[in-house]
Amino acid sequence: MAETPIRLVIADDHPIVRDGLRGMFAGDPRFEVLGEAADGAQAVELARVVRPDVILMDLRMPGTDGVTAIKELARLGVPARVLVLTTYDTDRDVMPAIEAGATGYLLKDTGRDELIRAVRTAARGEAVLSPSVATRLLGQVRAPADPLSARELEILRLIAGGATNREAAARLFISEATVKSHVLHIYAKLGVNDRAAAVAAAFRSGLLTLDDD
Template sequence: MTDPPIRLLIVDDHPIVRGGLRGMFHGDPRFEVVGEAADGAQAVDLARALAPDVILMDLRMPAMDGVTAIKELARVGVTARVLVLTTYDTDRDVLPAIEAGATGYLLKDTDRDELVHAIRTAARGEAVLSPSVATRLLGQVRTPVDALSARELEVLTLIADGATNREAAAKLFISEATVKSHMLHIYTKLGVNDRAAAVAEAFRRGLLTLDRR
């Protein structure tokens, strides 16, 4: 049985960029572009009306910028994953977007295959970061000893056992957004970019063991 296409909302103030992204997914049965928005305010309205799975969000736009839109999407209860797609990877862009609740952060020079993989990863609720962004977050969040907190270790243990972000949140009585935040901190502390690598690195460092139960 074929999975339904991932529903995409494209948000960018440049029509050429929106057209290029739409064309990139045209004819690919794995994706359906359900709408386009030229600013954050339009994005919030369309997201509520169209229920996309993933929102490709630019950051610097008129009327309402991307970070403000991400916060507003969360406030009004939109459950779509937000994948930032922007030209900028400075601290003043990256950190606020991640803290606002973005599931991923990519730069516009990302090639099609990487973008497709990122969208599918984001649709599953898993964080995805471009290498330069991961490096920047590593420098910001890294502690002197890179020690995982007790809560981060609890989250990673559940992930190692195969739990999704939502399942981990339910078991720990915290929000899914909090689990995602913990996972981003884990990635940066362990110097990895995804869940599988985080689990593998935790075993390598002895933070997780096969007999941990």
């Protein structure tokens, strides 16, 4: 029995990239290219109409960008898997795309065979990440991008134990104003806004463990 082709939409603002991807997939009987989009808004509208299995989505496009398009697809309940295909692997590109609901994230220097395998994997709903992106995500989970100083870790441990700023200042023989300054730096480095969130983020990233006093 013949394999049902994976139905694709290609979203990229560069015509030459779209042409190259279309040529790659259109010549393979395992795939069917349903259409192309030059920006995120076109990708959302096209996907809403043709209901593809996978959307190859660039991130930085004029008008509606890729992350906004991924969020809109989720809001509309379009079931397509989104496989990001971009040149960028910075934190400000990777994290929002994954959080918005992308199934995978690949870079445009990915080889043909690897890309074909990735699309087939994404169509099954399985995550696909390029090695550099996987390394970046692991780093995000393990520790904050800007590591805490020894003093900040001391204060964080005291906060986790329920100490107020005044109590932490007394324990460490520093001023309360200095503790407040360190706490603000801790919030900024962990990307949080309050004490409870800071403690939770520290446990998630391994900065604090249950063995800490």
